[in-house]
Amino acid sequence: MHHLGRRSSDAIPEVRIGYIGGGSQGWAHTLINDLAQCTDIAGTVALYDVDYEAARKNAELGTQVTDRADADGDWTFDAVRDLSAALSGADIVICSIQDPPAETFVHDIDLPKQYGIHQPVADTVGPGGILRSMRAIPQYREIAATIREQCPDAWVLNYTNPMTVCTRTLYEEFPEIKAIGLCHEVFQTQELFAELAATHLDGVDAVDPDEVHVTVKGINHFTWVDEARWRGRDLYRFLDAELAARTPLADFDPGSMADASYWTNNYRVAFDLYDRFGCFPAAGDRHLVEFVPWYLELDDPDELHRWGIRLTPSEARLPADGPTPTERYLSGAETFELTESGEEAVDIIRALLGLEPLETHLNYPNRGQVANLPDGAVVETNALLTGDAVTPLTAGSLPRSLRSLVLAHVHNQETLVEAGFDGDLDRAFRVFLSDPLVTLEREAAESLFSELVEREREF
Amino acid sequence: MHHLGRRSSDAIPEVRIGYIGGGSQGWAHTLINDLAQCTDIAGTVALYDVDYEAARKNAELGTQVTDRADADGDWTFDAVRDLSAALSGADIVICSIQDPPAETFVHDIDLPKQYGIHQPVADTVGPGGILRSMRAIPQYREIAATIREQCPDAWVLNYTNPMTVCTRTLYEEFPEIKAIGLCHEVFQTQELFAELAATHLDGVDAVDPDEVHVTVKGINHFTWVDEARWRGRDLYRFLDAELAARTPLADFDPGSMADASYWTNNYRVAFDLYDRFGCFPAAGDRHLVEFVPWYLELDDPDELHRWGIRLTPSEARLPADGPTPTERYLSGAETFELTESGEEAVDIIRALLGLEPLETHLNYPNRGQVANLPDGAVVETNALLTGDAVTPLTAGSLPRSLRSLVLAHVHNQETLVEAGFDGDLDRAFRVFLSDPLVTLEREAAESLFSELVEREREF
Amino acid sequence: MHHLGRRSSDAIPEVRIGYIGGGSQGWAHTLINDLAQCTDIAGTVALYDVDYEAARKNAELGTQVTDRADADGDWTFDAVRDLSAALSGADIVICSIQDPPAETFVHDIDLPKQYGIHQPVADTVGPGGILRSMRAIPQYREIAATIREQCPDAWVLNYTNPMTVCTRTLYEEFPEIKAIGLCHEVFQTQELFAELAATHLDGVDAVDPDEVHVTVKGINHFTWVDEARWRGRDLYRFLDAELAARTPLADFDPGSMADASYWTNNYRVAFDLYDRFGCFPAAGDRHLVEFVPWYLELDDPDELHRWGIRLTPSEARLPADGPTPTERYLSGAETFELTESGEEAVDIIRALLGLEPLETHLNYPNRGQVANLPDGAVVETNALLTGDAVTPLTAGSLPRSLRSLVLAHVHNQETLVEAGFDGDLDRAFRVFLSDPLVTLEREAAESLFSELVEREREF
Amino acid sequence: MHHLGRRSSDAIPEVRIGYIGGGSQGWAHTLINDLAQCTDIAGTVALYDVDYEAARKNAELGTQVTDRADADGDWTFDAVRDLSAALSGADIVICSIQDPPAETFVHDIDLPKQYGIHQPVADTVGPGGILRSMRAIPQYREIAATIREQCPDAWVLNYTNPMTVCTRTLYEEFPEIKAIGLCHEVFQTQELFAELAATHLDGVDAVDPDEVHVTVKGINHFTWVDEARWRGRDLYRFLDAELAARTPLADFDPGSMADASYWTNNYRVAFDLYDRFGCFPAAGDRHLVEFVPWYLELDDPDELHRWGIRLTPSEARLPADGPTPTERYLSGAETFELTESGEEAVDIIRALLGLEPLETHLNYPNRGQVANLPDGAVVETNALLTGDAVTPLTAGSLPRSLRSLVLAHVHNQETLVEAGFDGDLDRAFRVFLSDPLVTLEREAAESLFSELVEREREF
Numbered sequence A, B, C, D: 001m002h003h004l005g006r007r008s009s010d011a012i013p014e015v016r017i018g019y020i021g022g023g024s025q026g027w028a029h030t031l032i033n034d035l036a037q038c039t040d041i042a043g044t045v046a047l048y049d050v051d052y053e054a055a056r057k058n059a060e061l062g063t064q065v066t067d068r069a070d071a072d073g074d075w076t077f078d079a080v081r082d083l084s085a086a087l088s089g090a091d092i093v094i095c096s097i098q099d100p101p102a103e104t105f106v107h108d109i110d111l112p113k114q115y116g117i118h119q120p121v122a123d124t125v126g127p128g129g130i131l132r133s134m135r136a137i138p139q140y141r142e143i144a145a146t147i148r149e150q151c152p153d154a155w156v157l158n159y160t161n162p163m164t165v166c167t168r169t170l171y172e173e174f175p176e177i178k179a180i181g182l183c184h185e186v187f188q189t190q191e192l193f194a195e196l197a198a199t200h201l202d203g204v205d206a207v208d209p210d211e212v213h214v215t216v217k218g219i220n221h222f223t224w225v226d227e228a229r230w231r232g233r234d235l236y237r238f239l240d241a242e243l244a245a246r247t248p249l250a251d252f253d254p255g256s257m258a259d260a261s262y263w264t265n266n267y268r269v270a271f272d273l274y275d276r277f278g279c280f281p282a283a284g285d286r287h288l289v290e291f292v293p294w295y296l297e298l299d300d301p302d303e304l305h306r307w308g309i310r311l312t313p314s315e316a317r318l319p320a321d322g323p324t325p326t327e328r329y330l331s332g333a334e335t336f337e338l339t340e341s342g343e344e345a346v347d348i349i350r351a352l353l354g355l356e357p358l359e360t361h362l363n364y365p366n367r368g369q370v371a372n373l374p375d376g377a378v379v380e381t382n383a384l385l386t387g388d389a390v391t392p393l394t395a396g397s398l399p400r401s402l403r404s405l406v407l408a409h410v411h412n413q414e415t416l417v418e419a420g421f422d423g424d425l426d427r428a429f430r431v432f433l434s435d436p437l438v439t440l441e442r443e444a445a446e447s448l449f450s451e452l453v454e455r456e457r458e459f
Ligand SMILES: [Mg+2]
Pocket: A161, A163, A183, A184, A185, A221
């Protein structure tokens, strides 16, 4: 027996966090917010970013916030000028980086569009995901090599996409690394089941999504749920009634999503896939449509609205003009309010330090958690996090028909990583050709791929 | 050591052949032709057909031909009125049946066409293949059950499509059956390599395709070759030059195939798939295009001509009016000439009787011949045929990316057989939904499937 | 994210526990003790035993204890006369049964001894384990069938040996059963590592074994540990020093264990196996020696003492004469003291009711938790227990050389279950022949097996 | 279809054979004999041996024999002084080498005997087999490296033991090598079945063992047969009657084999194993007893006689004093008679040159031929040999219980090869400890292993 209760530690552990991508305008603020309210650990955050100035301003913001009266945490924020310095002696490494959107996302999305290939997200699979993978592999090799040298025992929390390829690259370069890949998509699915619980369970008005347990298995952005429970009660059985109630699924009007948020999700694609496979996909519809051949053959991009989602144009990826959020906080133009962020990074760090065990879904090399996916491939399932340990929970096998579909992407991702390590563009192109979104004939596919690679080379 | 040479038998073996579908106007004539010239075995052929009259006329023809002076074989042909009588005491069972084309093929092809789904063959996968499978499963269960009862030790040669599903059904119903599934498609690939040999090998003018050895692995009509040799010389290495010479592959004019034979094959799709996967597909292009999502999204059916093939309209499946070939032979309107048919059924029978060993490709439950396809699924590989024994030859593994693609069809076929045994239309519909040719949305797919099943029920 | 913290329930759950083997003189008392102190659940315990009188007296004892002032729990104890009544409507089923020792254990141990086969425990493998399995399979089929009928949704906690075979039988008979097999052996290993922590970690005087986390993988009584941690600190690395310190391992004097407890364990065999395989076995030495061919070839039984263990003679399995413990408690001859039992059954029940999550090791059908053991075989690993859910934790693969050894027993156990369901004594005898303790020649083995089966039949 | 008939070649192929171990006094003579009678190929044999003088004399003998009137073959024999020269430009490489018996076999057998470990052969498993493997791995690495350099396209026929380890080493060092391992043991099994055919089939007096087809699967010297046919008739079914007739199996008198040939084989162990596993082992009893724990626990070595075999003392491995057979042939003291050797090497060469296809059993990396043994391990099964191609025939799976036993040796052999490549004596010692013949306790085992390694080092 092993107790899973919260441990009251004698002393507050001191940790050193190395943050790669620390100049960010979103995730960095959440971390500052959460650490400011975390009192059972303390320490230092070293912010590193290719844009040193942005990291420096976030460090300044972190210091300001921590010094405030309403902040109980005891943290120091430093900006550093190189990767090694950021990772030197780190206990925890956070990776959350993004390529310059103007130079990458725009091409990842806009060039394929000229060939009739529409991608709502373009960060995992499809032409955009493949190009992004090819860019990420050398970056992540360097990160893994630096970790091996500076902090081989650190826990690495990766938030960067393409999640599977980045995490796989870390392990390929440094097999002893202790890395996990984290993504929010499954939380949406917990929310859906929380709603189903409130609707269908007698005498239950509202359910905290964090209390909903879902069994997850698959790969990031294409992972699947075949069990959902709340307080020991089965919620999964309500899906069929819900499917019936939402049918016909694709009944939004073309054009109706024109002003919707790019992140709007109505679970319509998810229910359609549930109907096909008997398993519920745990990712937003905008991700799901990129993994299968059935939704993105669009004559007019607005047709996608029928499923309650819209394409995200490349312009939407560009930062707004004017001062950044950090700059606005620092200048006082905006007030940095401490909130309950809902982000679990600090809880994960606390679990790994042995303070409070946690079960969550994450991306990790397969060692049995999905019994019929290949060993070593990075899969997304639940795991138990305890003191210095991440242990995936078994999720069983994917249903046969679904397995072929997922396996095709696993093989593509594994091949991309191999191609990236070998610098083999031909193999990468073969992956490109077998992506479900690439329905072009060979010559057109070759021309698109070459153009994408060409643009790439410019950076 | 086990000698593989021809054995001169002391006595001519007497065999009893039960032929299901014995009223046919093609295959039956070939068998009559080949037996008439086969002198080292002798015996009886019991012809059974749902159309008894057709079987009876073929028996009459068989008797006439055997009695001719130029026929050396010693065979008796009888038409029988029921399946059990045909199989009673059989040493060899031949299955080569076809549903009434007017009532089936027409719907299999024409209904999907109304939904924009074009199928050149419609006998294996796609809407037509799935419906045909659903019809075949109960028929083949009955055949297997009758074999178990009447001739459990007989060798069963199946020529009927859908090959994989029919053969798999035989084994599912009667696991001890000794059945093999036979198809001609790979012969074309041997012909292609024979041409390559003549073109590329110095001092070689012509090569007998039967002398070309190809290593085959996959499933019927979607099987793959990764080795080709002639007299110990590698022919596979010539593919790249040939690919380059034929590029661009899809350069036939739309419309240019309007008068071509429905069976025309220019290997253009085959080379395109070779280019994608590094493995050469051993089936005609008209079959290949049905297994992948890349060729049949046609606005105008003539676009398919670009690949050097054409759609086979349902009318082409209907028998011509007027007297049948058998009737014309019997009436003397046409002369039945003894030819070298090239068909290998009689050679296979001779091999199984221990007369002369044979290596050929065939369809058989997997027990390692394709190492990374599921055990028990019916796969197509080479096998060695000796006295009362069929032993598949190991073909190794399919390349990873190809494996996912083949596996998806294997899973579909396995699921169809399960659905057929359980009478579960919902599971069959799920297979329908995941077929690469079915790119319809759920509602449309459901409506097409229902219509197809409805028509089915009428028969 | 899914919180693992303790849930304060609004109401105290009412549960019904069906206890098969409820007349026991050990385990039943522990349960009475633990429930008497459990205040966050309440309910009824239905005690069933083939010896009804014993169950009735335990019910009387349970009622007495619960009514005492120092007992806070709210429980009702009833003895019932048949299995169906015990299980009717149960939420929890506990199985802890034992064959009449006089009629079984004696023969299981004494007959093989006449053939030179010594077994310290004889409850899992070896001649005794095999015979016990053959007796258990029909009993457990009946239990599973009754559960299917009376309480299909109940959680079943099995404590009976042979653990693997009993648990496997439950699933074979009723695949939807929710059963887990529980055994204490791994706790000893936690104790060993707790000692190592106290010895080797600076500034640590004593460590609670319950706080030691060990990663478990294998089969019951032959399971293995390859990670041990306490508060995030690696303890496994201390094994090598400990091995060196204890070498030579087999250095106890023959005869020196003559008066030792039968359960004495000095981990000498465990360290010897650790030395061979690099993995530490998590079971007492008396169990371990029965699984491998290296320790029990004894000319004189006292030779076994060299390893710090002794054989348990069959007499030791017989109950003492005179009043039973229950009778002594009821008569007042002995006082039933409430203690901290260390037994985890009540914690498991509380976890399954959703009150407090628990991680423990248990026996469960493999679905990936040990990646290189067969799917569906019952394996022993860690699992997470939450509201109405048991989720095995992935333990990775066994090292290659160890895997063959474990696999041989897995195959034997699977074959025994099949033989038991088919009533096939020949297959059971083949298992007998391939057991590592059966080094007899065929004729002798056959004669021993027949004698054992013969005795069996008498009961 | 691919014809398997004999091909009449236009021209006689010229081949170059490099023979490593060409100074042998047995195998070299057989090759000279067989080539002298082989008229459809011709060429050169380069004999290489660490004992150059012996090779030179064999070359002289080869030339003499070929020049004789009764020899039709056209061959040149040359002795060469180094390995590279022997292999330069070779089409065929033959490896049949032996360590100096006086310096190796003696210790391999005699040292373990002092510890009570008896080995009849000591060339594959057991202490002798393990030591021999450790010696062979560096030798075979060098051979493979020289082949890669001098004749990468040659076919390599290995006859040296330990067969599995030698062949596996060739592939580990040079994965593209075209090597097969050849052993005679299975021929004995064909002889047994030929006798059974003559005994049990009506009207059959004698059967040519070469006409008996057996399906082989396992590893060298521990391979298994589950099908036997002659002219399409099942022979396997006669085993049960034969087993009954031979029971009790171990009924020879101790001492009765004192003067028997060391190679005497009465199939008694084979039938005992058949009785245990339902599969018939295809190797001589003297090999079989070394793979399992049941036969070699001997107080007195003569006890082994009961099984109809005897131990081969190390002296028996030493060459007789006086002139060697080659010397006797050259001096005319003995006449070299051309015989029908029964050896198949020349038939194999002819098959690989495309002259006449052959089916035989051989050792080859697993790629599906034994479905439930690990991929890449060297296994023994049937294969089809055609022009420049070796294709293993599928043999299906080993029965579960047998598989564990075989797998343990496969894992040991794989680990030995890894240990050999890494120069890791500790891993080799672990293999030693888990060998079934090593029932010593750790300290004794360590001391024996050290002594063996020490002696080794002296050479
Ligand atoms: Mg994400």
